[in-house]
């Protein structure tokens with residue numbers, strides 16, 4: 001997305017400005033309003049993502065915002081088993097193809113979501129009804145093979161297993177997949193690795209940021225995978241927040257580090273922050289929560305992505321959930337796709353972080369040779385960060 005990165009040094013205190021020629025034109029992080037989220041994500045070497053459905057592709061306002069502001073897409077529903085294989089005898093790749101093809105054409109990275117969703121509620125009835133473990137594993141093999149092979153040249157990152165833990169608990173989820181003998185999660189990862197050895201393979205889980213004990217359970221599950229040499233690259237924390245529940249930034253940062261300490265990448269994969277419909281201060285409060293989540297990610301070098309679960313408030317899944325008062329207004333853009341305070345908070349933090357990372361870390365005056373060397377180094381780092389692809393570390 002970035003075509004030109006320049007480093008300029010000068011002025012009092014040897015202030016550095018990194019500028020990028022992104023989709024928005026010239027981005028000067030010292031003036032955040034000149035930058036899009038996509039510009040800044042590229043400069044920071046992370047992905048900023050959102051969701052896409054096939055029917056949203058024809059919404060010109062939606063895709064204009066998507067292409068301007070984001071670098072990554074998660075198909076919200078189109079790659080789920082219930083979409084692709086609603087009955088045992090019918091495969092339907094139409095929505096998945098549309099979303100994947102559009103995203104590739106737009107130069108957006110894709111998070112393939114998801115190969116195995118370990119919740120009976122979201123597993124096609126024919127699949128959830130397979131009580132014979134051999135038949136279930138055969139069907140799983142067929143599904144993972146078909147889907148990964150079809151998109152191997154375009155989808156380079158998969159949520160291989162989604163939500164293996166109970167939604168509001170710490171034990172196994174309510175899923176037929178847990179009837180498979182032994183290390184079924186490891187088996188699905190090994191299967192995925194055998195089909196596409198160069199794809200990034202991720203696990204993804206809900207509620208680990210706020211359900212008591214769930215982070216520890218998730219960490220234990222992932223540690224077991226790593227210690228068993230399962231080919232896993234990354235760990236997704238969904239971070240669907242509850243209205244009025246403040247983010248503990250230090251805790252979230254520590255939770256991210258717990259996984260990077262295992263040698264894995266991490267990402268915030270499904271962020272949304274619903275608020276009460278009538279609270280006058282809600283949008284400023286929401287902005288501070290978004291800022292804390294982005295800050296936690298930016299503080300952890302292995303945090304590769306923040307994806308928000310929906311583009312604008314009119315698109316959110318939460319308003320149809322029947323749990324919270326509506327409108328829940330949980331996203332970065334309002335119903336008319338206007339940026340909200342949360343957008344500005346995230347953008348400004350990202351811009352400040354670019355500027356801060358561009359400044360010399362030692363105080364005092366440095367000679368011109370030092371400055372020149374530092375400028376070359378900064379330019380090199382910016383270029384590397386804008387092009388680098390994370391690699392498996394385990």
Ligand code: G3I
Pocket residue numbers: 076077080122162206238270317
């Ligand atoms: O497919 C039918 C369609 O035929 C019908 O016209 C339409 C009418 O409402 O419903 C369609 O199905 C809906 C589907 O989204 C596609 O729009 C389902 O009823 C609805 O339950 C489904 O909700 C999705 C949910 O996952 C279940 O798949 C949400 O949009 C989606 O945001 C949500 O995403 C999940 C992540 O994948 C995993 N983590 C949690 C997150 C929130 O639940």
